[in-house]
Amino acid sequence: MIKAALGLVGLMGALAAVPQASAQGNSDYSVLIISRERLEVATTCEIGVYLNDQLSGRLFQEQSTSFNLPPGPVDIRLRLLPGQAPGCAPGLENQHSQRLTLHAGQISKYRIAMDHSGLHLNKASLDY
Structure with a gap:
């Protein structure tokens, strides 16, 4: 019984020494x-x-995606992708990007x- 109690105290002391994530x-x-x-x-x-x-995400209707990125400028380009849905054949598109x-x-x-002028991003509220 005493060994078990000492073991528990030792374990709790070891856990206290581990830094907590914040x-x-x-x-x-x-x-x-x-x-x-x-x-x-x-x-x-x-x-x-x-x-x-660089292709970083793919979205169908009613989907969203998120990215953890370093601070600074990022160029974002959107384009329709062929092949995954009927009638989505490759074609000529305006290849502009937003920074x-x-x-x-x-x-x-x-x-x-x-x-x-094609696909673009509009700022939206977070609504949390």
Whole structure:
């Protein structure tokens, strides 16, 4: 019985020496949320999200994705991806990108929209 009690005290002492994880303090990254939750893009085609010209996410209708990114500028390009849904054949698209500047600890949300110039991001509220 005494051995068990001493073992328990020793275990609790060892756990107290382990540093606790904390979400407080300076964050060295930012969170970027891109959503296709609204039906502003009238197509069933999958949309590819390119961060700095690298395919980083794929979105169908009613989906969203998030990225943990270092602070600083990031170029975001959106394009329709062929092949995953009927009628989504590759074609000529406007290959423009948007540049966002992210700050450490910042959470930004954007929604995908479409107009005469193609796909683009609109700032959205977080609604938490």
